[in-house]
Amino acid sequence: MLSVPEARAAILAALAPRPATRVPLAEACGRCLSEPAVATVDSPPFAKAKMDGYATNAAECGSSHVTLTVVEEIPAGAVPTRSVGPGECAKIMTGAPLPDGADVVIPVECSERIVDRVSLSPPPAVRPGSCVMARGAAVRWGETLIAAGEPLTPAAIGLLAEHGFDPVAVTPKLRVAVLSTGDEVVPASLPPGPGQIRDANGPLLCAAIAAAGALPLPLGLAGDDRDALTAKVRDGLNADVLLISGGVSMGDYDLVPGVLADCGVRRVFHKINVKPGKPLWFGVTENDRGPTAVFGLPGNPVSSLTGFELFVRPALRRLGGWSDCEPAPLSATLTEAIANRGDRPLYRPVRLTDGPAGLSAEPVRWAGSGDLRGAADANGAALIPSESQLAAGDRVDAIRWAGCG
Numbered sequence: 001m002l003s004v005p006e007a008r009a010a011i012l013a014a015l016a017p018r019p020a021t022r023v024p025l026a027e028a029c030g031r032c033l034s035e036p037a038v039a040t041v042d043s044p045p046f047a048k049a050k051m052d053g054y055a056t057n058a059a060e061c062g063s064s065h066v067t068l069t070v071v072e073e074i075p076a077g078a079v080p081t082r083s084v085g086p087g088e089c090a091k092i093m094t095g096a097p098l099p100d101g102a103d104v105v106i107p108v109e110c111s112e113r114i115v116d117r118v119s120l121s122p123p124p125a126v127r128p129g130s131c132v133m134a135r136g137a138a139v140r141w142g143e144t145l146i147a148a149g150e151p152l153t154p155a156a157i158g159l160l161a162e163h164g165f166d167p168v169a170v171t172p173k174l175r176v177a178v179l180s181t182g183d184e185v186v187p188a189s190l191p192p193g194p195g196q197i198r199d200a201n202g203p204l205l206c207a208a209i210a211a212a213g214a215l216p217l218p219l220g221l222a223g224d225d226r227d228a229l230t231a232k233v234r235d236g237l238n239a240d241v242l243l244i245s246g247g248v249s250m251g252d253y254d255l256v257p258g259v260l261a262d263c264g265v266r267r268v269f270h271k272i273n274v275k276p277g278k279p280l281w282f283g284v285t286e287n288d289r290g291p292t293a294v295f296g297l298p299g300n301p302v303s304s305l306t307g308f309e310l311f312v313r314p315a316l317r318r319l320g321g322w323s324d325c326e327p328a329p330l331s332a333t334l335t336e337a338i339a340n341r342g343d344r345p346l347y348r349p350v351r352l353t354d355g356p357a358g359l360s361a362e363p364v365r366w367a368g369s370g371d372l373r374g375a376a377d378a379n380g381a382a383l384i385p386s387e388s389q390l391a392a393g394d395r396v397d398a399i400r401w402a403g404c405g
């Protein structure tokens with residue numbers, strides 16, 4: 001059986017970033033540029049006033065009182081029509097270009113206007129550049145703004161806008177189909193009959209997909225019937241990724257691996273040495289739309305969630321062109337003793353909290369891979385090695401789940 005790192009490496013090796021698409025900049029947040037963005041202008045493009053006030057030369061500001069002639073007014077958006085010489089200044093608004101001859105702005109609070117002259121009380125130690133943002137202080141033309149493979153943040157979107165990247169070439173928003181299986185499962189909106197349960201995995205996985213910045217495509221439910229399951233799977237293979245929950249283990253009705261093989265999905269691996277999530281199945285297939293990555297996630301809801309965080313999210317990052325696809329490695333201090341008597345490494349739901357002594361991991365009450373109550377109290381998982389007994393204060397590796405603070 002593959003270890004977690006081996007399984008993740010096999011997934012990342014089997015997948016490649018999707019080809020770029022041009023989208024309006026407003027739709028690009030969270031996605032990756034397909035090539036680096038290079039500055040098209042200096043920023044700011046001209047030396048500009050950082051305060052409303054009077055632009056003049058620092059040489060005029062040597063004494064605590066100085067009276068200057070106001071030669072013009074420069075609102076933001078206007079261009080100075082003349083330079084300022086000795087004994088002169090220009091009234092200027094925040095964001096307006098400095099006139100030639102000026103290298104400081106004295107804030108309006110330090111001034112008293114007398115018709116076309118102004119009496120300034122410059123703050124002590126005014127130096128050239130005071131209250132001025134120099135041309136190119138933030139960015140120089142031609143420098144790399146954002147590398148390919150970095151997910152775009154709101155600030156990055158603003159930076160791209162500043163340099164005219166609209167529309168912008170990014171990896172496409174991934175479409176992720178979600179199918180829940182099992183005769184016992186009914187939609188969450190309906191009352192379950194005897195022996196039945198509501199579908200928790202469909203809504204859980206759709207929420208995790210959305211939190212990962214992809215587009216969930218809910219396919220609903222398929223019972224333990226080979227033909228019905230095959231029809232739904234074929235539908236799901238039109239997406240970039242298909243997630244199927246349930247039916248991947250050893251039971252007589254665990255039809256998923258067989259149906260996927262019938263549908264031409266090439267198995268990369270089945271089963272991982274981890275708890276929860278051991279029976280996870282992963283494969284890929286090619287069709288008219290390009291490759292589809294297929295995950296058979298174990299039916300227990302916390303197994304599906306763990307499988308998503310450990311394997312599906314990195315796969316989405318890989319397809320989305322991220323340069324770093326691995327879950328962020330965290331190290332936390334256990335707040336209480338915890339044992340793993342099993343023979344598989346355990347990703348134990350915990351509450352991760354930042355404190356003065358660093359990150360702590362508090363095990364939540366948890367009854368195992370069917371216990372969503374415990375998982376909902378957690379915001380991540382701590383890795384407890386197989387057959388180990390850890391004490392309060394021991395350090396553990398941890399991961400944070402998406403969408404949890």
Ligand SMILES: Nc1nc2c(c(=O)[nH]1)N[C@H]1C(S)=C(S)[C@@H](COP(=O)(O)OP(=O)(O)OC[C@H]3O[C@@H](n4cnc5c(N)ncnc54)[C@H](O)[C@@H]3O)O[C@H]1N2
Pocket residue numbers: 180181182184185197198199200201202245246247248249250251254276277278279297298299300301303369370
């Ligand atoms: N003989 C063996 N039995 C099992 C093994 C094994 O190695 N040998 N592995 C166990 C492990 S570990 C897990 S995890 C489960 C996963 O099995 P399946 O993926 O086949 O899932 P199901 O049997 O369909 O369901 C398991 C469990 O989860 C419930 N479930 C299923 N779908 C949903 C849903 N959409 N929402 C909420 N709950 C769901 C289902 O009713 C079962 O209780 O197999 C073990 N068995």
Ligand code: MOO
Pocket residue numbers: 274275276277278279298300303369
């Ligand atoms: O690995 Mo299963 O996922 O124990 O619950």
